[in-house]
Amino acid sequence: MNxxxxxxxxxxxxxxxxGRASMFLYxxxxxxxxxLRRFYLVVQQVYAVGVLTLLIILVSGLFVGMVLGLQGYNxxxxxxxxxxxxxxxxxxxxxxxxxxxxxxxxxxRAGSALTAEIGLMKATEQLAGMEMMAVNxxxxxxxxxxxxxxxxxxxxxxxxxxxGVLGGHLIGVGLLGVDAGAxxxxxxxxxxxxxxxxxxxxxxxxxGVVCTWIAVFEGYDAVPTSEGVASATNRTVVYxxxxxLGLDFVLTALTLGDV
Amino acid sequence: MLKRNTLELWVGLFVAAGILALxxxxxxxxxxxxxxxxxGYKIKANFDNVGGLKVKAAVTVAGVRVGRVTGIAFxxxxxxxxxxxxxxxxxxxxxADSTANILTSGLLGDQYIGIExxxxxxxxxxxxxxxxxxxxxxxxxxVGQVIFNKASEAExxx
Numbered sequence: 001m002n003x004x005x006x007x008x009x010x011x012x013x014x015x016x017x018x019g020r021a022s023m024f025l026y027x028x029x030x031x032x033x034x035x036l037r038r039f040y041l042v043v044q045q046v047y048a049v050g051v052l053t054l055l056i057i058l059v060s061g062l063f064v065g066m067v068l069g070l071q072g073y074n075x076x077x078x079x080x081x082x083x084x085x086x087x088x089x090x091x092x093x094x095x096x097x098x099x100x101x102x103x104x105x106x107x108x109r110a111g112s113a114l115t116a117e118i119g120l121m122k123a124t125e126q127l128a129g130m131e132m133m134a135v136n137x138x139x140x141x142x143x144x145x146x147x148x149x150x151x152x153x154x155x156x157x158x159x160x161x162x163x164g165v166l167g168g169h170l171i172g173v174g175l176l177g178v179d180a181g182a183x184x185x186x187x188x189x190x191x192x193x194x195x196x197x198x199x200x201x202x203x204x205x206x207x208g209v210v211c212t213w214i215a216v217f218e219g220y221d222a223v224p225t226s227e228g229v230a231s232a233t234n235r236t237v238v239y240x241x242x243x244x245l246g247l248d249f250v251l252t253a254l255t256l257g258d259v
Numbered sequence: 260m261l262k263r264n265t266l267e268l269w270v271g272l273f274v275a276a277g278i279l280a281l282x283x284x285x286x287x288x289x290x291x292x293x294x295x296x297x298x299g300y301k302i303k304a305n306f307d308n309v310g311g312l313k314v315k316a317a318v319t320v321a322g323v324r325v326g327r328v329t330g331i332a333f334x335x336x337x338x339x340x341x342x343x344x345x346x347x348x349x350x351x352x353x354x355a356d357s358t359a360n361i362l363t364s365g366l367l368g369d370q371y372i373g374i375e376x377x378x379x380x381x382x383x384x385x386x387x388x389x390x391x392x393x394x395x396x397x398x399x400x401x402v403g404q405v406i407f408n409k410a411s412e413a414e415x416x417x
Contacts, residue, residue, distance in 0.1 A: 040263075043270050047261070051273045090288045155277025162280035165288055184287070193289035201281070 021217045024138075028146050028216070031139035035147060041140075045148025049110040049212075053156060056105055061160035064097055065089060065167025072168075073176050085178050086187035089168030090161075094191060094200045098161035100248050103207035106153060107240030111215035114145055115236040118219025119229035127220075142216050149215070153208025154201050161200065199255050206247060211240045296326050298348040300385035304359040305339040310370055310395025312361055317371040318344045325350040328372060344372065346383075354379045355387065361395035370395060 035042055072088040118141065121127055127137045165187075172178040191197065215236045222232035261269075309331060318326040326346035334341050346353070356377030363370050374389070383389070 043267060046273065047266050047270050051269045054273060094284060094288065152273075155274060155280070158277050158280040158284060162283050162288075165284075187288055191289045193285055197281075197284050197289050 017221075020221070021213070024217050024220065025213055027138050028143050028213075031136065031143040032147055034139050035143055041144035042147045042151070045144045046152050049106075049114065049145070049148050050152030050156060053106060053109045053152070054159070056109055057102060057156050057160050058163055060101060060105060061093075061098075061163040062167040064101060064160075065093065065164030065169075066171045068092055068097075068164070069168035069171030069176070073172055073178065082176075082178050083182035084186050084190075085168070085172045086165075086183035086185075087190040089172070090165050090187045090191050091196060093161040093164040093168075094196050096248075096252075098157045098164065099200050099203040099207055100244060102157040102160045102204060103153065103211055103244040104241055106149075106156065106207075107211050107215070107237055107244065110149065110152075111211050111236050111240050112233045114149070114212070114215040115219040115222070115233045116229060118142070118145075118216060119222035119224075119232050122220065122222055123224040123226070123229055125224075138220075142220060146212050146216055149212030150205070150208045153211070154204045157200065157204035157207075195255075202255075203248065203251050206251060207244050210243050210247060214240045214243065296345045296347045299326060299345040300348065300383075301329070302344050302346060302353075302383050302385075302387050302389060304342050304344070304372075304389040304392050305334065305337065306342060306359075306361065306392050306394050307339055308394040308397060309340045309342060310361060310397060312342065312370045312372070312395060316369060318346060318374065319371060320350065320353065320374045320376060322373075325374075342372070351382060353383045355381045355383055356391065357383070357389060358391040358393060359389045360393040363396065 068089045069085065072085050073082055076082045076084055076088065121141070127141070130137045130140065169180075169183060173180045173183050218232045218236045218239070219229075222228045312328065312331065314328055314331060316328045317324045318328060326344050328342055329345045330341075330343040332341045332343070333339075342359075353374060354377040356379040358375040358377065360373045360375060361370055362373045377391075
């Protein structure tokens, strides 16, 4: 009997939390309009979540591209179609790995930092202080961070894919001797701008919204103690990663359209 | 926090790099540069079997891409497939008695249409139909034929 009650409690709690998170998102989005007048706040956050995440994105992108080059070559050469290496590298990066790996890294690097920052502000009662001064913390603090994340994510994903293609080129053409012309021409024949590249951009935009939403909500909703902030940061990374992987399946199924 | 100018510089660089990366993906990786058919004209061809031909497949003459397939429909009177092609305006002089073949690029490649020019001095215009066509190679039929030939060879001479 107790187990069932616990189960019910868990379900009610999570539904209630989801509802609060949705109300919060609504508040953030409606609060974002006021930022058009104070866009500098958003620029600051693009720096914090975008520019500071750049290094890990670029390094991972390069290595993912290089690994794809090596693995792809070893498989393709068995079928005598090593020339399709460019196509394989570009499609895997643009359609899947670019948006997904970028979002996972973003959740780990920028999302956790956002949660910790906002959670700490709450714990030190800075949010309450702002309200005392009749400043809405959601418009002043949360909305710029949310917009910054949404702007930064597609750009980061594009950089990841682009440098990954260069990494694949480095290994495939530079090291393994795939013909450079075939590498690029097969890629250009097979990668469609609307079906593949825009699909990746839409994915990363959705991931940007979801990851930043989870990060700012967890921070805003954190229990204002050191332990509470720690577990909120932890939850941000776990929930964001799970949401990204789950949504990736849904988005892929939607765009391919034959599930 | 950094000074405003430095911060703006970094954010500017970041956004520019991101947009540049998108542009590189669009033009260098994607096929956005292959300027699609410019003021093209439409020609049609009926095939008994189009195999795996798809819309957007290439139309070539002598191996050079001159256009794209824009539509594949079924003609329920003739039980044939009608393939509509958009040929680039700069390739005007395709003889009316040309042959359209459905070919396959490489072993695993896509199917495309290869036009073999004929000898007539009347050229194809917008809306014309290529009468001489050769269907796609259906691998199963081919294998069946080989097996049939082998079987008839194996019969003992009388």
